């Protein structure tokens with residue numbers, strides 16, 4: 374493997390970490406992304422619930438890379454790969470030649486084939502998703518304020534499908550937005566009729582956590598007015614309802630699908646072997662079998678985990694895999710053998726709302742205020758850029774002290790483009 378030109382697809386957690394880890398190697402690095410910014414996905418739910426501005430959790434990729442002499446950026450959507458000539462096929466400009474390819478194009482929402490999800494449910498994967506959801510949910514309060522009959526039709530019912538961290542965090546934040554902020558914004562509206570319904574197919578929330586943390590999350594959410602429906606599968610989503618088993622219908626004009634993840638569509642266009650969830654099969658060293666010059670990392674990689682199964686789709690996995698791949702590229706160029714990837718689990722956290730979170734770090738478990746502070750500090754530290762950190766810290770402090778949300782913006786044009794019928 375000559376290893377002169379390393380092309381990285383995706384400027385997410387994995388792609389950026391890979392570029393940075395190649396800083397001191399004698400290679401040319403090119404990062405390619407369809408957006409010119411990196412998105413800090415763990416805080417998307419705060420944009421959706423008006424706690425943060427979209428700008429706070431996005432960062433320009435060129436600004437990140439400009440201090441790295443051997444790295445450049447190209448904004449383009451990768452459509453596929455011509456393996457014979459070792460070129461990326463892109464939607465604009467010339468194809469991109471590579472000697473080594475690192476694919477880190479992330480994941481998208483998996484509807485599991487449930488009818489109506491793609492058409493009517495909101496996703497929470499991109500900055501655009503979160504801005505759209507924010508506009509939509511705020512617009513439902515305006516709608517109900519104009520015509521109270523809309524409440525019976527589900528305007529103020531918010532169904533969140535999927536009891537993982539995203540579903541739990543979104544439900545908790547939404548409940549706070551409604552109780553502390555919208556109740557004051559809409560004095561003539563019976564805001565108490567708002568329903569936040571968290572729907573989960575298994576018998577517990579937060580599948581990756583211990584039973585104690587799972588129970589704590591559920592109890593806290595219920596105490597904050599969230600209805601938790603366990604062992605309930607959604608059968609269909611329509612523009613204004615969720616169909617549940619046994620012929621039950623939940624009128625809801627907002628359905629957020631936080632239930633499934635599958636590899637980004639690019640994975641299917643590569644002509645490589647895929648695992649369940651569309652992830653690309655890789656060997657233990659993260660190389661594609663039979664293609665020693667191609668690595669896949671992060672949410673798109675079907676990397677084997679010890680004891681069977683695949684590595685979890687989490688930011689620390691993507692970042693550690695990126696660093697591992699940089700070391701393997703160096704090893705191969707020196708003629709040394711590659712090593713298998715080993716994941717060092719730094720622990721997991723999920724916030725449930727104000728002063729409430731669960732955190733599990735090895736055998737240590739934290740709940741409540743302490744876990745919440747740990748969650749805040751960790752996310753602040755992980756954000757890219759001083760301005761973003763300062764801005765998020767200021768917003769959080771403001772929200773905490775005033776019980777307010779500064780970013781209560783409805784972008785009508787955005788909304789009408791995507792869901793013309795949702796406003797009526």
Ligand SMILES: Cc1cc2nc3c(=O)[nH]c(=O)nc-3n(C[C@H](O)[C@H](O)[C@H](O)COP(=O)(O)OP(=O)(O)OC[C@H]3O[C@@H](n4cnc5c(N)ncnc54)[C@H](O)[C@@H]3O)c2cc1C
Pocket residue numbers: 382383384385386387388405406407408410411412414415416417418449450451452477478479480497498538539637639670671672673686687688689691722
């Ligand atoms: C709402 C939400 C909350 C989350 N919360 C947490 C959390 O609390 N903790 C945690 O550890 N993990 C969390 N995750 C998961 C974490 O964000 C992912 O595991 C991580 O982002 C994976 O990194 P990645 O580099 O593989 O992909 P990403 O960070 O998703 O980056 C993929 C990049 O590829 C680009 N791309 C995709 N397709 C193309 C293409 N065809 N051409 C060009 N560019 C392309 C995208 O624009 C994107 O920039 C959360 C995810 C979501 C959606």
